[in-house]
Amino acid sequence: MTAESPRKIVQALRENGAHPGYMPGFANDHETEALPGALPQGMNSPQKCEYGLYAEQLSGTAFTANPPERTWCYRIRPSVKHSTRYTRIDVPYWKSAPHVLPDVASLGQYRWSPVEAGDVPLNWITGMRTMTTAGDVNTQVGMASHIYLVTESMVDDYFFSADSELLVVPQQGRLRFHTELGIIDLEPKEIAILPRGLVYRVELLEGPARGFVCENYGQKFELPARGPIGANCLANPRDFKAPVAAFEDREVPSTITVKWCGQFHRTEIGQSPLDVVAWHGNYAPYKYDLRTYCPVGAVLFDHPDPSIFTVLTAPSGVPGTANIDFVLFRERWMVAEDTFRPPWYHKNIMSELMGNIYGIYDAKPEGFVPGGMSLHNMMLPHGPDRDAFEGASNADLKAEKLDNTMSFMFETRFPQHLTAFAANEAPLQDNYIDCWASLEKHFDGTPGRK
């Protein structure tokens, strides 16, 4: 086993005190209290709550959804207690769909080098850089992809998105999400899901921090149907961790910024809104260690569709056709015989936004670097670059470990539109298309495998 193996990680966690701050399970019905007895038992709305707390429900699905997702919070003050009306503010780099610019061509194969943070301090809100948008935030379909750059903490400033759930994929640095429902620490090789409507602030633990965000306007991410794979492997439910309750009783002038229908609004509040002393329910943030993802793949020949590597999927309402699939390309053994092992050449009705967390991606040995992104939009051809093609076509097909590699894909059924930032400001690799230019013609009309 390597240093990165799940067994070693679990052992290390035990030695360090076994993460007292998290509860295992995907979309479990959790209960947690930071003060003894704060959580009512057997009912949700007692006439008076323990400690003088207020009961408040956060509904993440329609009341009548099946299953409904909601969480009961027992808090120092109800969230409605804020001191000013909402004031519209500008967050110029965080865009929402529909955002189709007449002078930006989204049709094309695109690749970007890593976006770097400059000298201006950036927090979770000001450092969000939208790369693509798809669908429509108002009708709750589609998504946006972002790069985040964080060089400073939010202190008495809080945020929530009414538009979306955020899937956070760190690539560099460490962040702490102080949320209404508890604290999540996040670093590369982990992901977090921040549900729609949840209030939080983001502290920089180790900077600069950079990563990718998939902003899901639609139905929540869920575990994919397992079909013939059966009950185990891929992302196992127990490896998702929700935080235990943690609250702040802090009376200081604070702000809450709300993303709502693509606009940003701010209100002032006289205290920390992270004042939930106890909660129970199945609508919560969670984190997941990507090293616990157990890949299943070709054990004899051929290359399966990348859906085999789906970590989470957000349904679109059309069965089998996701609003978003979150797909992980991680370390694994390649053993397929008489097979071209890297991804094949293809055109896809879904649009593919990829990011590199670390290492080398097998279809693109050069240019697709950690922190970088690529976009292969709806029905646009792509596949291995020339070196990957020639290398894999002539390789000695012994069992080989693809080691030290982690890339991912946000794959959506909707075409993705570039923002002006992606087209003009981010480090676009203008020569990306050339990576296929030197693919040779091998055909000469005579039979034989060449």
Ligand SMILES: O=C(O)Cc1cc(O)ccc1O
């Ligand atoms: O384009 C890509 O590199 C992503 C991808 C990987 C794969 O193994 C099969 C299809 C696919 O789109």
Ligand SMILES: [Fe+2]
């Ligand atoms: Fe692809």
